[in-house]
Amino acid sequence: MGDKLSQSESEFFRVRLEKVKKLRDMGIDPYPARFDRTHTSAEAISEFEKSAEPPEDIEVSLAGRVIARRGMGKATFLDISDGDGTIQILLRQNQMGEQYDILEQLDIGDWIGVNGTMFRTRTGQISAQASKFHIICKALRPLPEKWHGLTDTETRYRQRYLDLIASESAMKSAKSRSKLVSSIRRFMDEKGFIEVETPMLVPIAAGGMATPFSTHHNSLNRNLYLRIATELHLKRLIVGGFEKVYEIGRVFRNEGIDQQHNPEFTTMESYEAFADYNDVMAMVENMVSHCAKEITGSAKVKFGEEELDFTPPWPRIDLHQKILETSGINFFECETVNSLASAMKDIGIDIDQQVSWGGLLDKLISEKVEPSLREPCFLVDYPLAMSPLAKKSSKDPRIVERFEGFVHGMEICNAFSELNDPIDQRQRFEEQERLHQEFQGEDMDRLDEDFLIAIEHGMPPTGGLGIGIDRLAMILTNNVSIREVILFPQLRN
Numbered sequence: 001m002g003d004k005l006s007q008s009e010s011e012f013f014r015v016r017l018e019k020v021k022k023l024r025d026m027g028i029d030p031y032p033a034r035f036d037r038t039h040t041s042a043e044a045i046s047e048f049e050k051s052a053e054p055p056e057d058i059e060v061s062l063a064g065r066v067i068a069r070r071g072m073g074k075a076t077f078l079d080i081s082d083g084d085g086t087i088q089i090l091l092r093q094n095q096m097g098e099q100y101d102i103l104e105q106l107d108i109g110d111w112i113g114v115n116g117t118m119f120r121t122r123t124g125q126i127s128a129q130a131s132k133f134h135i136i137c138k139a140l141r142p143l144p145e146k147w148h149g150l151t152d153t154e155t156r157y158r159q160r161y162l163d164l165i166a167s168e169s170a171m172k173s174a175k176s177r178s179k180l181v182s183s184i185r186r187f188m189d190e191k192g193f194i195e196v197e198t199p200m201l202v203p204i205a206a207g208g209m210a211t212p213f214s215t216h217h218n219s220l221n222r223n224l225y226l227r228i229a230t231e232l233h234l235k236r237l238i239v240g241g242f243e244k245v246y247e248i249g250r251v252f253r254n255e256g257i258d259q260q261h262n263p264e265f266t267t268m269e270s271y272e273a274f275a276d277y278n279d280v281m282a283m284v285e286n287m288v289s290h291c292a293k294e295i296t297g298s299a300k301v302k303f304g305e306e307e308l309d310f311t312p313p314w315p316r317i318d319l320h321q322k323i324l325e326t327s328g329i330n331f332f333e334c335e336t337v338n339s340l341a342s343a344m345k346d347i348g349i350d351i352d353q354q355v356s357w358g359g360l361l362d363k364l365i366s367e368k369v370e371p372s373l374r375e376p377c378f379l380v381d382y383p384l385a386m387s388p389l390a391k392k393s394s395k396d397p398r399i400v401e402r403f404e405g406f407v408h409g410m411e412i413c414n415a416f417s418e419l420n421d422p423i424d425q426r427q428r429f430e431e432q433e434r435l436h437q438e439f440q441g442e443d444m445d446r447l448d449e450d451f452l453i454a455i456e457h458g459m460p461p462t463g464g465l466g467i468g469i470d471r472l473a474m475i476l477t478n479n480v481s482i483r484e485v486i487l488f489p490q491l492r493n
Contacts, residue, residue, distance in 0.1 A: 009142070016140045019105045023135065028102070030138040035113035037063045040084035045126050048118040058118040060128055062087060063136065065165070066110050067143075076103055080112060081165075088127040089114050095131060102135065109139035157483050157491055170484075176295050177473040177485050181248060183291045184268055184469070191283070193244040193270060198233035200226060200250070206448040207231035207389075210253040213263075226252035229466065230269045231389065232451045235418065238271050239459045246270035248469070259481045260410060263490050266469040275463035276391075276417040277401045281378055284405055284413055284465065285312040288376070288472065295476050303408055303478055308376060315377040319365075320399070322379065326368040331361060331383060332398065340364075356435050358386040373406040388428040389464075390416035405467075407475050413467040420459040426452055 023030045038061040039047065048058055064080030064087070071077075074093040079086055093100040106112070116130040144166040156163040156170070163170045185195065203222065205212035207229035214225050230247045237245050248268045255261065272279065289299045289310040299311045324330055327347055334340035340360045341351045349367055351360065361383065369379070381393060382402040390400035401417035419425050429447040473485040483489040 012142055013140055016107065016138065019107070020138050020140075023102075023105050023138065026102070028135065030135050032134070032136055035061075035063050035134065035136045037061050037113065041080070041082050041087035042084035044087060044118060044128065045085075048120075048126050059116070060118060061113065061115050062089070062128055063111065063113045065139075066106065066108055066112060069106075069108060074100075076100075078112070080114070088121075088125055089116070089133075090119075090121075090127055090129045091133060092129070095129075096133075099132065102133075105138075106135060107139065109141075109143045110135055111137035111139070154491065157489055160487055173473075173477045173479060173484055174487060176477045177469075179295055180291055180473050180476060181266075181469060183294045184287065184467075185248065187287050187290050188246050188268075188270065191244070193246045193272070194242060196234070196237060196242075196245050196247055197249070198227075198230050198247055200252075202227050202233075204448045206451065207233075208251075208253075211255055213252050213254045228253055230267070231464065231466065232448055234269055234271050235459060235462070235464070236451065236454045238273055238462050239454045239457055243273040244270075257490060257492070259483075260471065260474075262470065262482050262486055265482075265486070267466050268469060269464070269466045271418070271462050271464045273460045273462050276461065277380075277403055277415055277463055280415045280463040280465050281314075281316070281380075281403055282312070284378075284415070284467065285310070285314045285376070287467075288405075288412075291472070292476060301476060301478075303475055304480070306374065306408065308374075308407060308475065310376050314405075315375070316380050316403075317373075317377055319369075319379045319381055319383075322369050322372075323361075323364060326372055327364060329364065331364075356385075358383075361386060370406065370411070371409050373409055376405070376407045378403045378405055387416065388432050389419055389425075391419045391421075392424075410471055410475070411468070412471050412475070413465060415463070415465040418459070418462040418464045420455060420462060422452060422456040425455060 020030050041062065041064065044060045044062060051058055062080065062082070064082035066078050067081045067086065068079035069076065076091045078089040078091065080089055091100060091103065113134040113136045114128060114130045115132040116128045118126065119129050120126055144162050156167075160170075164174065188195070201215070201217070201224045203224060205225040205228050207227075208231065210228040212225040212228050214223055216222070217224050229251055230249060234245055234247060246268060248266065250264050251267055252264050254263060257263065289312055292299050292301050292310045299309060301308045301310065320331065329340075329343045329347070331340065334343050337355070337357050337360065340357055341355075344360060344364055345351055349364065355363075373379070380403040381399045382390070382404075384392065384398060384400055387400040387402045390402040393399045393401055403415055404411050405413040405415075419428070429452065433447050470482050470485055474480070474482060477485060479485055
């Protein structure tokens with residue numbers, strides 16, 4: 001039986017097993033291989049509403065899970081739920097004959113198939129009157145109580161199938177996330193991008209600053225890593241002659257778990273030759289606005305108590321000026337670890353030991369800047385030390401052409417004018433390796449020799465983007481936790 005049952009659950013299980021046996025003794029298979037369905041609940045209701053024919057002429061075969069039952073002597077009403085909604089079923093003894101007796105073996109949670117005709121009850125409810133019904137899957141365990149659902153959050157995430165049964169909002173969020181992915185894919189395809197797939201198992205966890213998951217391939221006798229980003233392989237394709245590529249897929253980071261972070265998450269990364277970060281900014285704001293309209297019906301989206309307007313253009317906010325405004329710190333004047341750490345301590349920010357300059361600034365941004373970014377916007381022009389894969393600004397060599405998109409204080413994307421100077425790129429990777437050795441435990445981008453060889457063959461000017469689909473799904477479904485939009489999130493034991 002799997003997990004240990006309580007006494008009441010054990011009795012429930014026993015009774016259901018007895019009903020399975022009774023059905024089989026009656027020559028009925030409670031787990032048939034198929035059922036021929038002609039309509040979903042929504043399709044049947046829609047056809048009835050549109051039809052001018054008499055109701056008895058609209059024949060349907062429906063299937064769904066029994067979620068409610070009301071007995072009325074020689075008549076029984078059932079509510080069944082399918083992936084499209086719910087519909088009421090009427091079963092009358094005088095029309096069904098001996099088959100009506102099978103109802104004694106029917107319970108809430110069972111799946112049934114129904115053949116019948118559509119009609120409208122005296123109260124005006126569109127329903128189906130059964131001529132035949134079939135138990136097509138006998139449930140052995142009880143469902144969550146319909147009106148209260150699963151009250152324990154951990155149970156909701158660990159047993160998502162029960163959450164989906166009991167909660168309309170959980171099902172809606174899951175479907176909206178799927179719709180979001182489809183919407184992004186259509187948008188990119190229409191822009192002429194080609195969707196590709198790149199390896200999930202890689203010899204070097206590069207293309208991002210993160211701690212990887214590691215494994216060992218026995219046949220190859222070498223260590224491999226789950227990818228932390230798709231960036232470097234996609235850029236190799238730009239070198240190879242692709243001009244517009246993207247990939248929607250999982251990436252993995254062996255880091256903390258909270259409302260905005262899950263160890264495995266979904267990104268869409270794209271690279272476009274002959275474009276820079278300004279082109280990518282325009283694409284992002286148009287893409288997100290497009291997705292918001294497709295999922296919610298409007299570019300203005302309710303999130304908590306706020307209304308977020310995704311209508312382009314989004315504000316471009318200079319990172320240096322924003323840090324100065326929110327913290328009083330001029331990072332151009334704090335060029336060393338010690339000077340930046342001292343300035344941050346002066347405004348009450350706790351400093352971890354052995355943290356790089358880039359790590360310190362990232363903490364400063366997280367604590368002082370990000371909470372102030374409510375409406376959709378872009379933070380632009382990051383310092384060179386934080387961006388080993390981005391091109392230097394022609395305006396100031398201390399900064400790079402990089403932006404991050406924020407909504408409601410949450411980062412949803414990261415993008416660059418990609419560094420395509422192989423000499424500069426090698427120097428930056430070598431500096432990252434030096435910092436990795438100096439600041440053990442801090443995430444640094446790693447040197448990938450094959451990638452360097454690739455761009456030494458020539459990569460044209462390129463604009464690159466990474467957008468977090470899970471976080472965007474949170475915003476567009478009005479969920480404050482990433483676990484609500486990942487069907488099976490990782491959880492602590």
